[in-house]
Amino acid sequence: DAMVIQNPRYQVTQFGKPVTLSCSQTLNHNVMYWYQQKSSQAPKLLFHYYDKDFNNEADTPDNFQSRRPNTSFCFLDIRSPGLGDAAMYLCATSGGGGGGGQPQHFGDGTRLSIL
Amino acid sequence: AQSVTQPDIHITVSEGASLELRCNYSYGATPYLFWYVQSPGQGLQLLLKYFSGDTLVQGIKGFEAEFKRSQSSFNLRKPSVHWSDAAEYFCAVGPGYSSASKIIFGSGTRLSIRP
Numbered sequence: 221d222a223m224v225i226q227n228p229r230y231q232v233t234q235f236g237k238p239v240t241l242s243c244s245q246t247l248n249h250n251v252m253y254w255y256q257q258k259s260s261q262a263p264k265l266l267f268h269y270y271d272k273d274f275n276n277e278a279d280t281p282d283n284f285q286s287r288r289p290n291t292s293f294c295f296l297d298i299r300s301p302g303l304g305d306a307a308m309y310l311c312a313t314s315g316g317g318g319g320g321g322q323p324q325h326f327g328d329g330t331r332l333s334i335l
Numbered sequence: 336a337q338s339v340t341q342p343d344i345h346i347t348v349s350e351g352a353s354l355e356l357r358c359n360y361s362y363g364a365t366p367y368l369f370w371y372v373q374s375p376g377q378g379l380q381l382l383l384k385y386f387s388g389d390t391l392v393q394g395i396k397g398f399e400a401e402f403k404r405s406q407s408s409f410n411l412r413k414p415s416v417h418w419s420d421a422a423e424y425f426c427a428v429g430p431g432y433s434s435a436s437k438i439i440f441g442s443g444t445r446l447s448i449r450p
Contacts, residue, residue: 224378262425262440263379310378323369324438326378 223247226311226327233301234335241296241330243311252294253324254286255310263310269294298332306334337362339428339441347447350418356411356444358426368409369427369438370400379425385409396420421448 224245233239243252250271255263267276269288283305285297298305308331312324340359348354360366367386371379383394390402400411409426423445429438 226378260443260445262442265437268437312379323381323384324379326371326380328378329376331376 224311224313224325224327226309226330228330229328230331230333232333232335235303236300239298239301239332241298241309241311241332243294243296243327244292245311245313245325246292247313247315247325248291249313249315249325250291251314251322252288253312253314254284254294254296255312256305257308257310257329266296301332301334303334306332308332337428337439339426339439341424341426341441341444343444344442345445345447347449348416349449351415354411354413354416354420354446356424356426356446358409358411358441359407360409360426360428361407362428364430367429367438368400368402369429370394370398370409370411371425371427371440372396373423373425373443375422382411382424416446416448418448418450421446 227242251268253268254266256266257263265277266280266284267286283299288294296309308329310329311327314322314324338361342357369384370382372382373379382398383392383400385392385402392400398411398413400409402409423443425443426441427438
């Protein structure tokens with residue numbers, strides 16, 4: 221089945237130690253998103269790629285960066301994780317370009333813990 | 336300003352009872368409207384979507400939603416809930432014109448099922 225896969229499901233890192241979360245998709249969608257979701261809150265969009273065009277949300281901290289080497293893969297890099305960055309990180313894709321309204325397809329997320 | 340309001344933070348219903356989750360939106364143009372469900376520790380799954388046409392939309396898992404333009408509402412309903420429906424439900428709104436479907440999520444409603 222076509223899907224969005226996030227690895228790892230659980231990630232533990234130390235305060236200040238860089239960490240990378242990965243997302244892959246077999247849907248061949250041209251838009252990929254990264255969200256941060258804290259407990260009992262809605263997902264918060266960090267940034268998205270439309271093909272190779274990177275779009276950062278205005279309030280996304282500089283500590284968060286992303287790479288998309290090809291259509292299938294997208295990475296979230298947290299340069300110096302702080303305790304406040306402990307959260308679930310969700311990757312999503314959509315087939316944008318068709319005039320909007322394309323639903324987003326989500327992976328199961330990576331839960332990041334900071335020691 | 337664009338926004339989505341889910342006025343109920345937590346709802347508990349008995350198994351077999353009917354369910355209605357409320358969603359109100361504020362959007363300047365014709366929006367796409369979505370309902371997503373999130374089980375604990377998992378990503379979001381699309382239940383249904385509305386853009387135009389019949390204002391009563393059928394989704395997966397026996398859910399339906401009704402769009403009422405005059406009330407700016409898009410309430411989710413199910414005639415008889417099952418224990419497996421216990422989850423977090425998010426209403427979302429997105430543009431009908433954008434090439435990348437950035438969507439705004441409501442804060443979510445947590446559904447508990449009473450045996």
